[in-house]
Amino acid sequence: MPYLHIKQDRITEQALKQLIDVCPFGAIGAEGGKLYIDSSCRMCKLCVKKGPPGIIEYIEEAQKKSVDKSEWKGIAVYADHRSGHIHNVTYELIGKARELADVCGVPVYALMAGSDIKAAARKLLYYGVDKVFVYDYPELAEFKIDIYTNVFEDFIIKVKPSSILVGATNLGRTLAPRLAARFHTGLTADCTKLEMRNNTDLVQIRPAFGGNIMAQIVTPRHRPQFCTVRYKIFSAPTPTKTPAGDIIYMRINEKRLKSVYEIVNTEEKMKEGDISDADVIVAVGRGLKSKADLSMIEELAGLLGAQLACTRPLIECSWFGPKQQIGLSGRTVKPKLIITVGISGSVQFAAGMQGSDCIIAINCDPAASIFDIAHYGICGDLYEIVPKLTQHIREGRANGL
């Protein structure tokens, strides 16, 4: 077990202070001139790397043995669907899996479980998979965690994929951790960037601390490597004209399809205009002075065929419903265009929209952090710019432009 060794004789008062400051978890303290590290320590090793040199040492003893990585090949994507209707995150992940697989020349697999899903499985062949493994059983008609986990386990044992990408839908977030625990392997949630190394180690980058920090995570000794990725983080590839790849129907022992879950009732959620699917979004924030001023924003959105969205404070004062909120505690959006109006651009908001293709920000404060992520910053009064712009668009339309 690795541990941190403290050379007490080298400690000076100044070094002590530096070490206490450098520890992000407040795990370092002093008592009677002696330094101690308590159990708040997360072994981030910042005290070794960034503290005064030679005082704290990282001692690595025995490490867990690594699996034989050559036995695990390929990148698998869990095909998230409901009654054969495939969730778009599946295509996005297949596109990313293809990129990653080409780095080390391995195949891309998709796993699909359900009932009567042969036609749906064929749809995946237009997005760049090599093989689609299908478990088509009436018992799998509804999502039941225990038997879906069994099916997934069966697939992993038989196919041995090196990496597995799962969409961070509510369903995916339930399934992935159960499997990671069953295989005693690593799981990195909500990755925003993935890279592949030649030795098939998947480099997983995810935001931590509310998006204020990015962490780069690897699973160096275990296989398979699990990660989840939210919808709209990656781009779906353009479907090919002709299908490519094979569909393989899998058999599983019927005993493993016995569930303890009873589904009593399923109710569809009301379909509302969903901002996470929108191509164009106009988002407003606290720069707007009153609710009545929304009409001017709605007019602009209407002219652009855009969905209206907002920041968290506007949800809190009930100008909008929670489904229209962009940000870490709301939706992640990735439109072709987003115009932010009167939004200062907190990190929480930015985390939910910085993947947008084109970001135009209108704000009167030149120091607003939204301008750090905007492709086009417009520093001015929204109450003058927006009406002039809508008028301009109207006139343009009238002139046949």
Next chain:
Amino acid sequence: MKILVCIKQVPGTSDVQVNPVTGVLIRDSVESKLNPYDLYALEMAFELTAKYGGGVDVITMGPPQAKQAACEALWMGAESGVVVSDKRFAGADVLATGYTLSQGIVKMGKYDMIICGKQTTDGDTAQVGAEVAEFMKLPHAGNVLAATDISDGKVTFIVNLDDSVVTERLPLPCLLCVDGDINTPRLPSYKRKKELGDGMISTIMLDDFSDKDEMNYGLTGSPTNVERIFPPERHEEKKMLSGSSKELSDKLYELLREHKFI
């Protein structure tokens, strides 16, 4: 009904930044609080025991200071709490945390139901609950909005899936991870605080577990390694437009035309 709620102490704020030169975390405050998502889990447990009888215990894993989080739960209405704390647990990732908690829960005794919050505000992974369930070989459900009935050794509950709301039934014991904002959590009672103090909180260590192999805990027991942390990227190509409001709206109009949005 014996219910166990898993809770965690988290930093009082997630407003931390990385010094881009040194790569060191800058934290304004080291104050801690009980993870807000756990409050909904606690409230649901209290409401269920009020209706069906029984009591609520809590478990938390963390440094010795995490006792404070357990105390808060105690003052809200829990009967007792356990802090799982050991230097050898340091550096645990999702898997090692899930495993450590499951070992701690087995040590505490038998429960009809385990309830977890949706996620923590510092780790944000929303995965530990499901891993605990897997290690304990219990069925579980995520995104639970309510538990509507307990009868004949089974619990009926409502799950928020992505495009549907599903009512399901599971045999006890089982583990439920609840969504946020599903109820109004009660406040800690001053009377309970005065009466109980921290009397009902105990601490257990690795040596108390049935699996005492150090290799399964902390950093060594964690399959994932954090290689580095760094500040989020700032977008490189950016253009600030300036001028009068008229000029700005004209430029914006041209921009939108150029990109074929008009």
